[in-house]
Amino acid sequence: MRILHAIKTGALLAYTALVGAVLPGATGLAWAEAVKPVSSTALYSVWRVSGKELSAKTRKDFTVAVERCWNTAALSDEAVNVTMVIGLTIGPDRKPVADSLRLVEAKGGSEAAVQQAYEAARKAILLCGRRGFPLPAEKYEAWRELELVFAASGATQ
Template structure:
């Protein structure tokens, strides 16, 4: 289970300092929590679902602020497919975050505003 691209983590590493970024483990744990609720099963396209990026804010207890969720980045896919992909991503963020994500409180300023990109392409290898 490699939830977060290791490459991203590697490139981030040189500038990672204790207080201005999450550790690789913290990022992976956060990603894994969301991934567990990201269900592509309800999508007719399955793994061909478009890539979407969702931006949102979290409260200090790690709960996503429901009305802060918004779609920010999409490709050239059809509006309907993007809408469904966004809804699946939205459900994942809200459902798994209902009781608060396990994030380090002392780094709240880092994860207070988060952008998650949902890319299902690796799922198609199954």
């Protein structure tokens, strides 16, 4: 049996180990993987979609700007089917405040699937928001706090 390590910030942490020797040329390999618990984030509720002061065109432009970075190719079928609401704050520079992103609600999948789906959605917001979203400065109070409903209905190739 060989010692295996979980490493974090350069320090060795606890780990588990298994030994496998089952096929020709595959003897003597040992491996381990630290198991990280997934936080409890699955919340269920009925949602309300509101439409306040932003024009339809602004909302559409914003939607397209986020969707083009919302990539579900690497997600499991279960994660793709998760529907979730992510809350965030957008700064006056029209860029998302990274620390403000939070999962408000989610339904339609296991905790692991929600976690995967959340990561993809969060990445979309941060990636496509890094140069600022197309939002009108004069309506900052309308878009400063947003809740984005991610509900994949028609993934495009």
